[in-house]
Amino acid sequence: MFETIWxxxxxxxxxxxxxxxxxxxxxxxxxxxxxxxxxxKRILVNAMxxxxxxxxxxxxxxxxxxxxxxPRAYAIMFSGLYTPLMxxxxxxILRGVAFEFRNKEDSRAWRATWDTCLVAGSFLPALLLGVxxxxxxxxxxxxxxxxxxxxxxxxxxxxxxLGGVLFVVIFAVHGALWLATRTEGDLQARAGRMATSLWIxxxxxxxxxxxxxxxxxxxxxxVLAKPVLLVLPLLAVAGLLALRVFAAKGAWWKxxxxxxxxxxxxxxxxxxxxxxxxxxxxxxxAASVTAFNAASSPLTLKIMLGVVLCFLPIVIGYQVWVYxxxxxxxxxxxxxxxx
Amino acid sequence: xxxxxxxxxxxxxxxxFHFLFVPLTLGLSMLVAIMETLYVRSGDEDYKxxxxxxxxxxxxxxxxxxxxxxxLEFQFGTNWSRYSAYVGDIFGSLLAIxxxxxxxxxxxxxxxxxxxxxxxxxxxHATAIWLVAIASNISAFWILVAxxxxxxxxxxxxxxxxAELADFVAVxxxxxAILEFIHTLGGAYxxxxxxxxxxxAWHLIRKQETEFFRKSFRVAAVWTLVFALFEIAQxxxxxxxxxxxxxxxxxxxxxxxxxxxxxxxxxxxxPDAAHERNAVQGLAVPGGLSLMATYSxxxxxxxxxxxxxxxxxxxxxxxxxxxxxxxxxxLFLAVGLxxxxxxxxxxxxxxxxxxxxxxxxxxxxxNELGWTIAELGRQPWIVYGLMxxxxxxxxxxxxxxxxxxxxxxxxxxxxxxxxxxxxxxxARKGPEAAPAAAK
Numbered sequence: 001m002f003e004t005i006w007x008x009x010x011x012x013x014x015x016x017x018x019x020x021x022x023x024x025x026x027x028x029x030x031x032x033x034x035x036x037x038x039x040x041k042r043i044l045v046n047a048m049x050x051x052x053x054x055x056x057x058x059x060x061x062x063x064x065x066x067x068x069x070x071p072r073a074y075a076i077m078f079s080g081l082y083t084p085l086m087x088x089x090x091x092x093i094l095r096g097v098a099f100e101f102r103n104k105e106d107s108r109a110w111r112a113t114w115d116t117c118l119v120a121g122s123f124l125p126a127l128l129l130g131v132x133x134x135x136x137x138x139x140x141x142x143x144x145x146x147x148x149x150x151x152x153x154x155x156x157x158x159x160x161x162l163g164g165v166l167f168v169v170i171f172a173v174h175g176a177l178w179l180a181t182r183t184e185g186d187l188q189a190r191a192g193r194m195a196t197s198l199w200i201x202x203x204x205x206x207x208x209x210x211x212x213x214x215x216x217x218x219x220x221x222x223v224l225a226k227p228v229l230l231v232l233p234l235l236a237v238a239g240l241l242a243l244r245v246f247a248a249k250g251a252w253w254k255x256x257x258x259x260x261x262x263x264x265x266x267x268x269x270x271x272x273x274x275x276x277x278x279x280x281x282x283x284x285x286a287a288s289v290t291a292f293n294a295a296s297s298p299l300t301l302k303i304m305l306g307v308v309l310c311f312l313p314i315v316i317g318y319q320v321w322v323y324x325x326x327x328x329x330x331x332x333x334x335x336x337x338x339x
Numbered sequence: 340x341x342x343x344x345x346x347x348x349x350x351x352x353x354x355x356f357h358f359l360f361v362p363l364t365l366g367l368s369m370l371v372a373i374m375e376t377l378y379v380r381s382g383d384e385d386y387k388x389x390x391x392x393x394x395x396x397x398x399x400x401x402x403x404x405x406x407x408x409x410x411l412e413f414q415f416g417t418n419w420s421r422y423s424a425y426v427g428d429i430f431g432s433l434l435a436i437x438x439x440x441x442x443x444x445x446x447x448x449x450x451x452x453x454x455x456x457x458x459x460x461x462x463x464h465a466t467a468i469w470l471v472a473i474a475s476n477i478s479a480f481w482i483l484v485a486x487x488x489x490x491x492x493x494x495x496x497x498x499x500x501x502a503e504l505a506d507f508v509a510v511x512x513x514x515x516a517i518l519e520f521i522h523t524l525g526g527a528y529x530x531x532x533x534x535x536x537x538x539x540a541w542h543l544i545r546k547q548e549t550e551f552f553r554k555s556f557r558v559a560a561v562w563t564l565v566f567a568l569f570e571i572a573q574x575x576x577x578x579x580x581x582x583x584x585x586x587x588x589x590x591x592x593x594x595x596x597x598x599x600x601x602x603x604x605x606x607x608x609x610p611d612a613a614h615e616r617n618a619v620q621g622l623a624v625p626g627g628l629s630l631m632a633t634y635s636x637x638x639x640x641x642x643x644x645x646x647x648x649x650x651x652x653x654x655x656x657x658x659x660x661x662x663x664x665x666x667x668x669x670l671f672l673a674v675g676l677x678x679x680x681x682x683x684x685x686x687x688x689x690x691x692x693x694x695x696x697x698x699x700x701x702x703x704x705x706n707e708l709g710w711t712i713a714e715l716g717r718q719p720w721i722v723y724g725l726m727x728x729x730x731x732x733x734x735x736x737x738x739x740x741x742x743x744x745x746x747x748x749x750x751x752x753x754x755x756x757x758x759x760x761x762x763x764x765x766a767r768k769g770p771e772a773a774p775a776a777a778k
Contacts, residue, residue, distance in 0.1 A: 071427020
């Protein structure tokens with residue numbers, strides 16, 4: 001019972017993380033393609049500025065939930081995926097300081113250096129997390145003792161790589177739409193065009209990924225066994241289509257929310273399809289790490305449920321307040337006046 | 340080197356480096372919050388400029404503190420997976436509480452504070468920095484409760500081949516955790532105090548923005564004296580609990596070999612672990628160690644010889660770190676006292692002002708020495724008495740850890756160089772010109 005509740009919390013934490021940090025990772029990836037000059041670069045940075053740090057804490061929370069509720073899964077996942085996680089870590093470190101450092105020195109080379117960190121530090125996490133989750137969906141080479149029989153290249157199989165591309169493209173569209181909601185004029189038009197042209201790639205990759213999921217994983221079988229869960233992939237597909245319709249009308253906020261629905265639907269579909277596995281084993285189904293064989297003690301799960309139910313609503317409350325406070329349109333004028 | 344040695348080295352690099360930035364975050368956030376409150380209450384523009392100037396330095400420091408903190412959460416899983424699986428029921432929960440109860444608040448409102456000067460009312464804006472300050476201190480609380488549990492595990496049962504939570508309240512209210520928390524905060528606040536004193540002194544010697552830096556100096560002088568006194572008085576309480584909770588650590592800190600009563604404290608010594616004695620020792624305070632550890636000169640203090648060699652920490656580094664840390668603490672008290680007494684006529688204290696900037700690194704050193712005592716003094720245990728460090732390491736390859744270790748050295752060297760360069764640059768540049776002067 002508590003294990004199942006925590007499995008849901010685990011999945012929702014990841015889904016919310018991807019929905020929120022997704023737009024700033026995507027916008028960071030598109031940075032060199034969207035910003036023409038220093039003023040536009042600063043507009044892009046300011047479109048992420050008040051939010052990215054708080055968004056990233058959802059990743060820490062997703063990791064923390066894994067550690068607290070499923071310590072064995074945390075131990076196996078983090079040690080088994082050692083190299084990709086270290087790459088993710090270094091990417092996030094350089095990205096985080098890039099925001100702070102880039103405007104601290106009046107030099108082109110200085111800014112170019114930190115902008116490179118910002119771009120690489122946005123692109124790599126999207127790619128790595130996509131590769132990691134696709135591999136988790138299809139199963140990791142884990143033995144009964146939880147030892148990972150493979151290396152970084154084990155993860156770079158066709159399905160894993162397609163997952164990586166999917167995350168990068170979804171986040172890029174999500175980020176371009178976010179920029180369109182926050183800007184006006186030429187920059188907004190370019191952001192919108194970027195979103196609609198990338199949308200074609202997004203749709204093709206998403207359909208290919210969903211099709212390949214049928215053959216490479218057991219997600220569809222698990223979801224079809226409980227047809228009510230079909231609402232999740234349907235939400236993703238509806239989001240994908242609605243996104244395009246709203247973008248064509250220039251309704252950017254609606255398009256961004258449709259993109260959010262796509263991300264929530266897609267991630268929760270993957271999580272629901274995994275249940276009860278957290279890390280299915282491709283070597284031996286019995287060696288899979290599940291919500292039940294990896295869970296913390298009932299007392300810990302109960303206390304932590306109290307903590308989460310008490311604090312997460314507060315967190316969501318003030319984060320929504322921050323989004324509402326900083327929702328104004330960013331222009332060359334507002335950039336000159338502020339910061 | 341093997342995976343264990345490499346992983347320990349990597350943990351040491353990551354933790355020492357992270358803790359170069361954390362204390363200033365904890366202390367300076369409070370000082371900046373106090374400055375902004377003074378501004379809101381008095382309307383004095385100087386306090387607003389102080390908030391902005393010290394706030395800018397705070398942010399430069401804060402960025403590296405945050406990102407290097409990510410490493411620590413990752414490392415328990417990547418390099419210490421057997422530990423994580425063994426104690427995650429308790430330790431993992433504490434880290435998760437830290438994220439939901441404190442880290443969210445801190446990370447969200449630091450951005451509100453930075454971007455919100457024009458968007459929020461004065462009071463709301465000052466509230467944002469208070470939330471950052473309080474959240475970062477609450478964050479420290481949960482992290483230190485988790486560390487204290489490794490030092491002195493309590494409130495658990497051994498079940499299903501791991502440590503499981505039995506009494507949550509015991510874990511978060513144990514005396515060891517509370518003492519560790521306030522001791523760490525004291526050190527952090529001193530770090531911020533010396534930082535502000537030192538940079539203010541640098542400008543006062545050069546007669547730049549004298550009024551501005553005299554005000555900054557006065558705030559920091561009171562602050563530094565209070566926490567220097569606090570840290571020394573409170574440090575004594577730690578000795579007492581160590582005698583009970585971690586006798587091998589206390590014995591190593593004092594290079595104390597033979598269990599006995601009425602044990603003196605040797606102010607000078609050179610431990611010789613191979614021969615289980617001190618090669619030299621002198622300046623003994625009769626009954627000093629007994630008094631410190633038990634509040635009675637006749638109290639019994641366990642010596643290292645009571646424990647198997649395999650269960651003793653490395654004596655020399657722990658002993659030397661402790662001597663150096665305590666020596667620094669008394670220096671801090673002397674400096675704090677002088678700064679406080681002379682705070683109204685500080686511009687005449689030329690020699691003192693010239694020395695102060697050079698003292699900025701010393702609290703940093705004291706903090707790192709403190710962690711050396713805490714972590715090295717706990718060895719060979721990762722969880723004292725429960726799990727050895729050598730049993731905790733992940734089943735990973737030397738190639739993996741070796742590569743990541745090199746990457747840590749490179750990336751951290753770069754971050755450290757850039758961050759300290761920027762701190763120097765903006766500290767020397769001084770505050771923005773006052774609005775009146777600008778006209």
